[in-house]
Amino acid sequence: MGNIVVAGPNEVVVVSGGCVKKDSTFVVGGFAWKTWFVSQSKRMSLEVMTLHPSFTSCKTLKGVPVNVRAVAQVRIKHEKEHLKKACEQFLGKEPYEVEDIIINTITGHLRGICDSLEIEYLYRNRECFAQSVIEEATPDAEKMGLEILSFTFLEAGRN
Template identity: 40%
Template sequence: MTLDVNSPQVYTKQGVPITVNSIAQVKISRDASALRIAAGAFLGLTKTQIGKAAEETLEGHQRSILGSMTVEEIFQDREKFATEVREVAVTDVQSMGLEIVSFTIRDIHDSEGYLMSLGKKRTA
């Protein structure tokens, strides 16, 4: 399943509100015990409902990591940010019988011009 994981206007460690849009690929694990867990957790739910549960879990962890990092850390090392989200979310996702195939940051922006000012500092 492809999930859009969007976190609008989340305050970073510095108190700067930013919006992060990510994309995740998750699937039901093939492990026998994980299949039983997924069957118990999602029996009777649609694919959309299962995706929404996984999306909300990932979004919560994404917001948590955003609040613990500076804007510079998030913007300059997207891979580190994505890895941290994935690492903290994996336990919750596994407890649903799912696994994260990939997690990628698609876009980072803010409405206050903070990221633009970072770019100006680098070119000055």
């Protein structure tokens, strides 16, 4: 005996355990069978997360302290290998915990890039700066099963 578990198009249901399968089943926009007392299921949102990475008192290449604010759109990729990575990292965590992990990762890359640039470059080349952050953060994001959809540099101000 068991239950049918249903996942909407904006979530993944992970069914694990059971007598026959060794791998977990990842269901997006469909259904799976869960055996009573033997299998368990957990859900995780696949909706786009709007994140606001920011930091204060970062020194630029010439030692000028700046405050930086940005907005990033991030989501979990829907392919099985990426879902598996994301579930290893985030399954069972609250949405705010997931967002904190991602914000800290992006902020680290953002801070590292700001350290290597002059403040004039930040003001004049916002699109290039944003693209640099995406390029730097993408490998780490992919290790977590994530995709950076967009990154917008809002402002950099002196302290």
